[in-house]
Amino acid sequence: MCLVAAVLLGFVKQANDRFYDFFLRLQPTRVSASPTVILAIDDDALRAHNTLPQDRRLLAQALDKVCAAKPAVVGLDLLYWEPGSPGADGDLAAALRRCGHTVLAAGVPGKGPNAEWHEPIPELARVASAIGHVHANPDEDGEVREVMLEKHASHARY
DSSP, X not given: OXXXXXXXXXXXXXXXXXXXXXXXXXXXXOOOSSOOOOOOOOHHHHHHSTXXXXXXXXXXXXXXXXXXXXXSOEEEOSOOOSOOSTTHHHHHHHHHHHHOSEEEEEBOOXXXXXXXXXXXXXXXXXXXXXXXXXXXXXXXXXXXXXXOSOOEETTEEO
């Protein structure tokens, strides 16, 4: 009986996910009135600058160019939990300070009650306006169908 219930529950969840995906794709694409711009490091940029995203001096230069447009906020969806090359962290920290209103990422690469946060190094965290989690929680099929507004791990939350 338990085996039958487990199989049925798994099937029901899988079917529900598939119906959700199907009906979501039927919805018309919404154009946001928000002036949000996403500046991504794409494959071409990675090929042209094979040190991205680790090259923090290059990221500092890019941040200065983005911030010249006076954005309301800039979020960096990259983890800076380990020090970079000598001087590069200072360059990025200075760019973050000049820009103002910046949000850095924190992530939890592990699972379970002992999972630890990978937080930005103190030199960068001190100049950021905020730190937010970038933890995606995909379903069994690898699709992300919901985004957590906050994440708790190791007695800390973002």
